[in-house]
Amino acid sequence: MGIHPKHIAVSGNIGAGKTTLTEMLAKHYGWQAEFEDVEDNPYLADFYGDMSKWSFHLQVYFLNSRFEQVNKVRTGDKTVIQDRTIYEDAYIFAKSLHHQGYFNDRDYKNYLTLFDAMIKFVEAPDLLIYLKSDIDKLVRNIETRGRDYESAIRIDYLQGLNSHYNDWIAKYKEGKLLVIDVNDIDFVKNQDDFASIVSKIDVELHGLFS
Template identity: 45%
Template sequence: MAKHLVLVAGNIGAGKTTLTERIGARLGWWTGYESVTDNPYLSDFYGDMHAWSFHLQVFFLGHRADQYLEASRDSRSAILDRSIYEDAHIFARALHHMGNLGERDYLAYRRLFEVVVNGLPRPDLLIYLKAPVPVLMDRIRKRARNMETGITPDYLSLLDSFYSEWLGAFDLCPVLTIQTGDLDFAHHPDHLDLVVQRIQDKLAGKEVMDLTQK
């Protein structure tokens, strides 16, 4: 079987980690996850975003680049929870937009980002998980992570607008959009079956419609 690199993208609470876990287990793929518990900057960042935004973004850049290279060395196909491209086009942009990442640091980060990504393997598929902001807020509240207590609907809406702009110009690989508001691939095997089939068909080069309903 051909080896593939698949990225899972989407707003906070869209279901990226759950889908990555389920696809990895179902298909036997190598899985990579966002560094949260072992991230040395997160607590400082949430205490003072203006002071620590640049440090956090540089850490994530290096962490994700290492993931891509590790995935490329593994003989299995790989699926990654969040893409390196979102760090720059969504989150660093949002920090800059909100005044937490100054112009000088933002431009320095973007230059470093371009150098790093130019040396990474191109993905074979980007899976974009999308859900309405009220659904995202409900999921965030239910999982009750301390670091997410300050997330607001306005912030999620801002990220959502950045996702739309980014994906409108994204051309590195095919994109499969999955509306997750009515999907529960964690508890309904038939929902996961449907997603897996769409992914496999997309990787095979077939014409596949975005998944907008159960």
């Protein structure tokens, strides 16, 4: 591979395994990992307790954090793998919260205005990896990791997110896309499953940067 990718991103619903796969791929390839700010996020616990009250605050926080990450990726000299993309903030989470009535029209319009201004300065990832997962597996994974603030996540909220993910991925044209169905694999416990993912990524990257 003569030229190296600058930006790889891993996308998918809550509980799909994005963070774990990001960590594993960063270690395997020697990439720098950028993670979603959940541990230090000042709004997350409040949001899951009262989505209507805290949706706008949470989404603006995530949007700003992701925008800073993307700018750092493009100005740096290392290959970065990013846990979740700025597109998901707007096209999945903010959109779903608005559709489910947690994000009022005024706040949603204000949010989209901010996103539209930011996205003009954003370059798409060289490769977007989407982890496709059914609701049952998402719920099992969320329960297994046992984060207190996720205990209040509603099934209908996850279903709404999955629906928006399907729509977004079907229309994604910003760059190279690799869809990985994680329903029947365990890339953490099964080395062959992880090796299969790596093999697919290698094929995509060699095609991009041969």
